Amino acid sequence: MNINRRLFLFGGTAITAVVVGNLTPPTLAQTRNINLYSSRHYDTDDELYNAFKAQTGLGVNLIEAEADQLIERVKSEGANSPADVLITVDAGRLWVAEREGLLAPVDSAFLKQQIPANRRHPDGLWFGFSQRARVIFYNRDRVNPADLSTYEDLATPKWAGKILVRSSSNVYNQSLVAGLIAIHGVAKTRQWLRGFVSNFARSPEGNDTAQIRACAAGAGDIAIANSYYYARLAKSNDPVDREVVEKVGIFFPNQRDRGTHMNISGGGVFKTAPNPDAAIKFLEHLAGSLSQIYFAQGNNEYPVVPGTPIDPVVAGFGTFKQDDLNVAEYGKNQAEAVRLMDQARWI
Ligand SMILES: [Fe+2]
Structure with missing residues (x-):
């Protein structure tokens, strides 16, 4: 794909004559675009872009x-x-862009008003547009959900040999542990990890969906995974997937204290953005009431803007208390989390 490398003056409307590489002169039509670098792509996203246009x-x-x-x-x-x-x-990934100094602070009254403070960066470097819960799944034949309670409880001997979870190299797990560091501190989290890792049913392998499938197949009694993978299986046309959902239940941990660990899908504006004003408009568009329904639905997530209707299948999982810890904590504690997971030999 040829990309015209153009330098823009302020506001994304005035254009300098500098064109590098492909020498197609920038036309007005080309300047009336924003360039979105995205690691997500769903049909609903296309609808969002069309609505923006x-x-x-x-x-x-x-x-x-x-x-x-x-x-x-x-x-x-x-x-x-x-x-x-x-x-x-994942806020842990947005933090990598932040640490590399790639993102510019955005000061938007609309974004601040729409998105709760704990689902965006304190200085406006990035904003959450949907959220996911990292929850416990359990094999209905083997586990009484009344025996489930908290993430902390998963380190106790009653779960020995029963827990399925993916590798510590995965950012979702790094953010989960980083959140525990923010809540309990390093020493307690180190201790928790020792018990938690010793309860693994097998050496970590596969992605989040693989853990839910393995739980249904009886390779372990409980699995840790993000909520939307379960919704995806529930909506699948493949009877094998729906059977997994019948065999496995979803449990939202820590309902009697701080609530369930949450993370976000989100975005920010690059420091070098040629069209910064349009880029901010785009973020504001994603935080709009109607966009919120589509953005969350694309990946079976929960909207961030309070009062937005939730996808019916996702809503069927029930209402739950969310941990209100600011997701920006995950990036801050990521390096420590990785160190502690290595120490605990969580591969
Ligand atoms: Fe994912």
């Missing part, structure tokens, strides 16, 4: 890749990067 006249050029690749690409593109907006999943 209808409302603002601004099109969305989508560059889609894994978050790490997008971040590396923007770093290598440097000051001439055409990238305006980054969208990715």
